[in-house]
Amino acid sequence: MVKYTTHFLKKLETLFSELDYTVRYEKGTFQSGYCIVENRKVAVVNKFFDTESRINVLLEVLGVIDYTEEKLSEKSVKLLKGIRNNSLTDENEEEPSN
Template sequence: MIALTQTSLDKLEVIFKDLGYRLRFEKGSFRTGACTLQDSKVIVINKFSTVDMKVQSLIQILQTLPVDETLISEKLRSFYQQIKQIKLSI
């Protein structure tokens, strides 16, 4: 089980950076999501979401993306392996 904490959020941010995605924390009345804008990988996170919602959303997005695990730093590969094995209900 992955803790829904700031530490997990920080690890997820590094994983997305390793994979070439840019995370943007924006304010607004929208749901967190991933999109590709003119061939750039951007994930927009609702700035006002709680930490646990941010972590859950990023895990859900990460589980739907094609991932080249060799791009993820060795330090975070075991964390990514844990993510691959969980089921989330948001």
């Protein structure tokens, strides 16, 4: 389960930093709440979002960007694996079993 706290948000921002991505909170007309500038590795998030929405957006961005775990610290790898495990668990719970 993802914790919607500012502490968890900081962990996600650190993870993005280790992936060489810059997270910026700015005003804009984002249909999905964020914009990714691929060539510059910048993720721009709607600055009017609350903590929960920012976390959800960063988790969504994490699912669409390409990255390798080689550069990550041990804590970030553990965080990333925890996020993946929760995502896989949620998907399995939604699918009906026959």
